[in-house]
Amino acid sequence: MTLRGALIGCGFFARNHMQAWADIGEARIVAVCDTDAAKAHAFAAEFGAVAFGDAAEMLAAVRPDFTDIATAVASHRALVTLAARHSRAVICQKPFAETLADAGAMVAVCEAAGVPLLVHENFRWQRPFRALGAALTSGVIGPPSFLRLSFRHAFDIYANQPYLAKIEDLALTDVGLHLFDMARFLMGDVASVYCQTQRLNPRVAGQDAFLATLRHASGAVTSVECSFFSHYTPDPFVQTLAIAEGPLGSIELLEGYRMRLHKAGRVEETDVEPEVPDWGGKPWHLVQESVVAFQRHAIAVMQGRAVGQPSGADNLRTLAVTLAAIRSARTGQVVDGLSADP
Template sequence: MTVKAAVIGCGDVSTVHFGAIAKLDDVELVAVCDTDPGRLAAAVAAYGVPGFADHLSLLAEQKPDVVHISTPHDQHAALAADCLERGVNVIVEKPLAHTLEEGRRLIEAAARSSAKIAVCFQNRYNATVQAMHALLSSGELGEVLGASATVMWQRSAGYYQSRPWRGSWAGGGGGLMMNQAIHTVDLLQWLVGDVVSLNGNASTRFLGGTIDVEDTAEFVAEHATGARSAFYATLANAVNAPVTLDIVTEQATLSLRGDLTVTYGDGRVDVVPERVVESGGRAYWGVSHELLIADFYARLGEDGPFWINPSEAAKSLRIVKEIYRQSYPESLAAVC
């Protein structure tokens, strides 16, 4: 049976969603939706399907089985909830929502619905990250003693001026931590354990004349496992350097720098290469969107929620918003 798919939001990251849909057997793209007339017209021309400016009209007329949502952050929760309430399965880009309140709304909508929903933390599907998780879960490395991570990237004023929502609390719900570094925050808490307390700070170090939100942040977190992690991220770097993630255990050190290097206490060294795939997307989006999307479609007939669901995605959202609460105590826009 052919599964009918639609895409809401035809901006930058929709490229990887369209590409993933095209590679799936028995999945047919039936419609696109965007409130921007130019982007909508371009998508209709590129993919040869009907276009809609209103998502409710799309749902009523085309009756898709799965909707991909790749809109600005402030639209994620409302659009996804509308789909779930109509029994339509959803794949939504990160973050879960731009506010904690909207995140809770989506969690509740998912709990009421028989449909499935996935949140795109696709880096969990990276070959290196899967290897790290398997090693840590096996117990053979002993207890995790600590971890650290960095995101040293570059964004220009033009990046924000081309999509003003990215640099605003109202549209993005935050800056660096919500739009770029949240993937690494997600991996840190998934691999090391739930964060039970943290002390952090977010600030605007070089794009203050362009954005209202942060371009630099750091924190120290305590995890439920008893381990401590340190994190630093900035958009002031000269280039988009590889994300780093180091985890120290009783028996080995795991160092992620593109590929994964595992250095054991007895001197052995294993290297797990990251897969390389061709993609129409940007290199810093990672290589695993297609894997997450294919896995979601493969699990549509299974009982129970998809494993990266709103409740799971809320963990990283709460971490980011706690950093904002500590950094901007006077701003409801930052912490809500």
């Protein structure tokens, strides 16, 4: 049976959600809403849905199987609370929340309503990271002791998302939390973090680069390197590059979607480039295909076939790492004790 969905927020990234839902077929967005009526009407006309200007009105009228929230973070708590009352599943874009109190409240309200809550964390669903995760799980390099994640580029992200230029902890809250989620996905829970931030691009108000060191509960360490003002040709944007090392070998994710396994004195290369969706194009196909993969997973969760990756409760821990990294950058101190319940 096709699941009936309602989308809140018809902005820049929501276009990927709408295209991907249309692609998947097992779910259909029947209603869309935006406080900017023109945006809601444009999406409704393009994707064959009914337009609303108010989320409460839409959800009460439509009572969808699921609500897909694609608005910015400040609106999430109110919208998730509303969606938990009117639908049977809730998906919320990242950043999930600005505070642990807001994140905890959203998790609690969905738990009380018996409604699964997923955070749209699509980076861990990117094809190269699905491949790296599967390789680590297979044990081919043994239990990993070191991971490096590197997301460094100079692509003009401010053209499509002008609000980014004003965010104080920009790199940590926009992409850092994606990278911390991937570090947790690949290496397990984080116990402590040390972080240093930099402001590199003079056009940008906030800190647009950071270097964070994570110690995982397992004893493994991760170096997370992120900059929105690093110049390369070709520019690797939107790729995250990676190295994972274990006692039996190492795996690299290199620019150009090449995954290299170093083991027993040999190196083996695999192509991990995602497909380009019919509605997509390069270099965005990495993101576009990850949205399709995440949304397919969301359907499996709604059908009771999978557990949310990540659920709201899981993503609360990623938020705790992100907030700890911000604190570490401000104080110059290591923040530990992160393995405990936030």
